[in-house]
Amino acid sequence: MKEKDDEKRERILEAAKKLIFHYGYQKTTIADIAREADISVGSIYNFFKSKEDICYSCAKECKSSIMEEQDEVARSGKSPSEKLRAIMLTRSLSYHEHFKETTHGYEIVTSALADDRHMALFTKYQTLETELLAAVIEEGIKSEEFRPCNAKDTAQTFHSAFYAFSPPVSLKLSEEEIKDGVDRLATMLITGLRK
Numbered sequence: 370m371k372e373k374d375d376e377k378r379e380r381i382l383e384a385a386k387k388l389i390f391h392y393g394y395q396k397t398t399i400a401d402i403a404r405e406a407d408i409s410v411g412s413i414y415n416f417f418k419s420k421e422d423i424c425y426s427c428a429k430e431c432k433s434s435i436m437e438e439q440d441e442v443a444r445s446g447k448s449p450s451e452k453l454r455a456i457m458l459t460r461s462l463s464y465h466e467h468f469k470e471t472t473h474g475y476e477i478v479t480s481a482l483a484d485d486r487h488m489a490l491f492t493k494y495q496t497l498e499t500e501l502l503a504a505v506i507e508e509g510i511k512s513e514e515f516r517p518c519n520a521k522d523t524a525q526t527f528h529s530a531f532y533a534f535s536p537p538v539s540l541k542l543s544e545e546e547i548k549d550g551v552d553r554l555a556t557m558l559i560t561g562l563r564k
Contacts, residue, residue, distance in 0.1 A: 378416045380406040382430065385423045390471035394424065394480040424477075425486050432494045435463040436501075443501050449509030450563070453527070454555040456502065461534035461551050465544055474540040499524045506562065515562040527558055 384405035388397045399420055403410040417423045442455045468474040481487040502524035509515035531554065532538060534547055542550070 374416075377406075377408060377412065380408065381413055381416060381423065382427055385420075386427055389424070389427075389477060390473060393473035393476050395476065421484055421486075424481060425484065425490070428481055428487060429490055431467055432490060435460055436494060436497055438463055439498065439501055443505055449505050449512065449514050450559045452505045452508075453502065453559055453562075454552070456498075456505065457527075457531050457534070457555055458548065458551045460498070461531065461539065461547050462544065464534075464536050464539060465542070465547055468536055468540055469544075475537045478537040478540075495528065499528045502527050509562065513564065516564045518562070523562065530554055530558060 381402060385397070385402045388401050388405055392401075397420070399413055400410055402420075402423065403413050406413075413423075417426065438459045439456045442459055443452055445452065445455075447455060468477075471477065482491070499521070503520040506515060506518070506520040506523050506527075510517055510520065531551070533554075534542070534551055539547060
């Protein structure tokens with residue numbers, strides 16, 4: 370039974386993503402999601418309290434997936450400089466990948482950010498990303514690739530600098546513009562960290 374429930378829940382989330390990305394958050398209804406997932410409207414409420422709850426679960430999956438990719442980069446055998454650059458590129462391109470198929474990205478992001486749970490989720494992952502960057506900066510300090518500094522404060526500054534490559538700001542940028550911009554910004558920030 371648990372496996373069937375997991376499959377239904379995943380079908381609901383996939384249907385919601387597809388419809389919200391195609392029609393937008395405001396125009397997508399629970400009935401639309403149920404129809405797309407090929408289940409009854411009542412069945413949706415066995416898994417989610419509301420459309421907002423479904424959207425929150427989609428956002429949580431997205432953020433978790435991006436964080437896993439960043440963690441993988443941090444565990445790689447790359448130098449701290451290469452890790453910082455790759456972590457921010459991975460983050461920026463992952464967001465781009467999630468939103469590139471929709472013309473409703475701005476609406477999706479702003480609707481999500483109007484929800485307190487989404488803001489708490491955003492803050493949670495911002496903290497996790499900053500901690501990850503601080504760990505890589507500490508690694509660079511220990512290996513003497515970077516000059517001594519307050520790793521936590523530097524990581525926060527580094528993270529803040531890359532908001533231009535996060536939704537909704539980045540939604541109008543092409544993949545090449547993101548790659549180029551992230552590379553130039555990372556080069557400038559990493560140069561400032563080096564001894």
